[in-house]
Amino acid sequence: MNRRTFFKALLALFAGAHLPASAKPKAEPKHIFIQRSPIAGAQYYDAPLIDALAKHNDKLTLQREPHNPHDKRAIALYWHSHKIGYIPRRENRIIAQMMDAGEHLQARLAIVSTAYPQWADWEVDVEVVG
Secondary structure (H helix, E strand, O other): OOHHHHHHHHHHHHHHHOOOOOOOOOOOOOEEEEEEEEOEOHHHOOOOOOOOOOOOOOEEEEEEEOOOOOOOOEEEEEEOOEEEEEOOHHHOHHHHHHHHOOOOEEEEEEEOOOOOOHHHHOEEEEEEEO
16 A cells, blocks of 8 residues: 555545534444244234234334233234234243343244234244344
8 A cells, every 4th residue: 555545545534434423324223133933822812803914024013011910021012003912921031031121122023824814823033123
């Protein structure tokens, strides 16, 4: 590297470090896959009602229910405002601990079956977003 190339690189580095925040490229958030789980209790909630509407990769909301009388680590799943079931009890320990620790988790509908009823085969992917 000659002197001219060095100074150009140094100037570009200095100029890039002092760009306004709006001019700097934003880093994409990292998604770290945690687990794929079936949806427990779907038949008791709104899953049958939204069977024809939900699609693969739809975002789901995770909501902790620490006062749930059946499971102190309960994590309910919502599609828009419709409760569609829970992360199964045997698979919710780590996710509940992460949510309680303030981790930002995201869930998506992973499997949408073509069989009838479709909701019987739904699965959910859970990821950490950071």
